[in-house]
Amino acid sequence: MPELTPQLSLLLQSAALWSQLIKRADSQLSVHGISFTEFSILHCLSQAPLQQLSRIELANGVGLSASGVTRLLAPLEKIHLVEKAQVARDARVSLVKLSTVGAQIYQDARQTLGYCAEQFAAPLTPRQQEQLADLLARLA
Amino acid sequence: MPELTPQLSLLLQSAALWSQLIKRADSQLSVHGISFTEFSILHCLSQAPLQQLSRIELANGVGLSASGVTRLLAPLEKIHLVEKAQVARDARVSLVKLSTVGAQIYQDARQTLGYCAEQFAAPLTPRQQEQLADLLARLA
DNA sequence: TAGATATACTTGCATACTCAAGCATCTATC
DNA sequence: GATAGATGCTTGAGTATGCAAGTATATCTA
Numbered sequence: 090m091p092e093l094t095p096q097l098s099l100l101l102q103s104a105a106l107w108s109q110l111i112k113r114a115d116s117q118l119s120v121h122g123i124s125f126t127e128f129s130i131l132h133c134l135s136q137a138p139l140q141q142l143s144r145i146e147l148a149n150g151v152g153l154s155a156s157g158v159t160r161l162l163a164p165l166e167k168i169h170l171v172e173k174a175q176v177a178r179d180a181r182v183s184l185v186k187l188s189t190v191g192a193q194i195y196q197d198a199r200q201t202l203g204y205c206a207e208q209f210a211a212p213l214t215p216r217q218q219e220q221l222a223d224l225l226a227r228l229a
Numbered sequence: 230m231p232e233l234t235p236q237l238s239l240l241l242q243s244a245a246l247w248s249q250l251i252k253r254a255d256s257q258l259s260v261h262g263i264s265f266t267e268f269s270i271l272h273c274l275s276q277a278p279l280q281q282l283s284r285i286e287l288a289n290g291v292g293l294s295a296s297g298v299t300r301l302l303a304p305l306e307k308i309h310l311v312e313k314a315q316v317a318r319d320a321r322v323s324l325v326k327l328s329t330v331g332a333q334i335y336q337d338a339r340q341t342l343g344y345c346a347e348q349f350a351a352p353l354t355p356r357q358q359e360q361l362a363d364l365l366a367r368l369a
Numbered sequence: 370t371a372g373a374t375a376t377a378c379t380t381g382c383a384t385a386c387t388c389a390a391g392c393a394t395c396t397a398t399c
Numbered sequence: 400g401a402t403a404g405a406t407g408c409t410t411g412a413g414t415a416t417g418c419a420a421g422t423a424t425a426t427c428t429a
Contacts, residue, residue, distance in 0.1 A: 094346065095355075100250070100254070102369070132241065145406085145407060181406065296378085297417070299380085300415080320424055
């Protein structure tokens, strides 16, 4: 049995870490009634100009398929965290806009996720956290 | 709108990166007829003494629930990549053992995933890869 | 040694996606 | 300006999980 290459063990290592992390984030966000993916949606919207994006832009932003976005957005619309809007010059696109309520939930959830992220990053010194962010940025 | 904390943006950054990575790994592994999760199963087994583990150990090893393991294992058994075995002293546990065929598929898939991991890590120098592995190890 | 509790699974039901196909609309070409 | 192709989105069907509840077996305690 040959040794694992460092790159492969890096990948496996990331895998284990990630699934753990997502579970923790999801469970902590559940008090706000949203999942991590839904948080990502709200986050994307909140960063967008006018706090609105087309569904395709949103899909790219959160790394989901177009159909995934459609299905994910339905419940968020139902509870009025986001709203539909139309583009005059193109009847195909259906814009998604962060509602006032949505923006508030996002802020609250961000607080919660912030704590989660702190716990996550706690084993590292601030200097190391910077390093890690830098290394990850190079990978993207 | 307050600024994102560095920890939170670290978490969001990892999220985006990870979903990308898994998709690439899955698509490259598909030529061997297995998913990344299935690869993880085979990997866990191959590292275990006697190349066998109980389903619970396997679940912990790959970060899945017990039921997830049960369902994942069914098709792997059907195509004879793994085999069932029993423990004499405890009739509850059902051991899973890597078969000869399974070990072969694992080796092949590992090769493929190795390339994938290399591509992934390519933007980093070997020194940086080491650093990254070290930082991730601290997080676990 | 009988019953209570814990453990190792499995199964039913729900959720969160994906891909392929379909529909509406836009754009470009002749 | 008709028609062919591209684009944005939705929907149907399938896959990959998780959680809660159920079953079988083991262990502990009175």
